Amino acid sequence: MATRKYMLWMGEELSYRSCQSKRYITKVMFMCAVSRPIYSADGECLFDGKIGMFPFTNQVPAARASRNRPRGTLETKPIESITKVVIKECLIQQVIPAIKRVWPEGLSKHIYIQQDNARPHIKNDDPEFMAAANSDGFHIELVFQPPNSPDLNSKTVDDLVNEVMQAFVDYSPSKLNNIFLSLQAVMVVIMKCKGHNNFSLPHMGKGHLAAIGMLPRNLEANVELVRECIEYLQGIGKTDGLEYLMNELGYNVKGIVDQLNGM
Structure with missing residues (x-):
């Protein structure tokens, strides 16, 4: 079934959700690059956050004639095998030049490109x-996130x-x-659920x-929640990311880790 509804008792936790589409659709992969938009103090949009949308397609001459077009007419075809070579070519020849072209003056040129962990994606030390x-003058780094791909549908x-x-x-x-604010809110509830997806x-x-002019720029997780998550990660032996947290957040997280290690 493409969709399925569940009824839960009051207070019952959501079950793990996983669904893979079985329907045939025209498939084209895209590389979409966006950044956080920038607004002035009076709400004017100074930078819309759109870096670029890059389809993985190429132009191929038609091998045979048909009633719609003669032989040799260029047709748009999806690149069926998205390999590391294809991804790297897109990043180097399209994404990076687009970033340099649209990046606002005065902003830090130390930029992170966040990508998922799909196999064709290149490593950050390529x-x-x-x-x-x-x-x-740019310093652009690759970082990784869990995969999340949309389903699209069209005729051609x-x-x-x-x-x-x-x-x-x-x-x-x-x-x-x-979207970026919602991402931050979801990150907070994931921390509360200790990494699971059983949340609304x-x-x-x-x-x-x-x-009413009260939309926050960023959301914050309180120190006690950070402390609980760090303690949980230490308890299950997942300590690889703690060093990254200390580097990114500085002495606050370091102090919490030091306190936990001293317990």
Whole structure:
């Protein structure tokens, strides 16, 4: 079944959710690069956060004639095998130049590109990527996140590419800003659930808060929650990320870890 509804008793925890589509659809992979939008103090959008949308397609001459077009007509075809070579070429030849082209003046040029852990994605120490990323005054690094891919549907490859590109152009910067706030809210509830996905999506009323000028720039997790998560990670032997937290958050997390180690 494509969809399934569940009824839960009051207070019953959500079960683990996992679903894979079995329907055939035209498939085209895209590399979408976005950043956090920037607003002035009076709410004017200074930077819409849109770096670029890059389809993995190429133009191939038609091998045979048909009633719709003669032999040799260029057709848009999806690149069926997205390999490390294809990903690296897109990053070096399209994504990095686009970042350098649209990046606002005055912002730090130390930039992180966050990608998921799909197999074709390159490592953050790839020498060719590093050479392209560390030039023109920019220092661009790759970091990783869990995979999350959308399902798309269309009649032809050209239709799909055009619709996705237009949707990218039309997408509201305020919605993109809300996505980053929702991401932060989800990160907080994931911390509360100790890494599981059995939670309801948090709602903050972002539209109302924006209308009254009270939409927060960032959300914060309280120190006690951070302490609980660090203690939980230490208890299950997952300590690899604690050093990263200390480097990113500084003495606050370090002090918590020191306190736990002294217990």
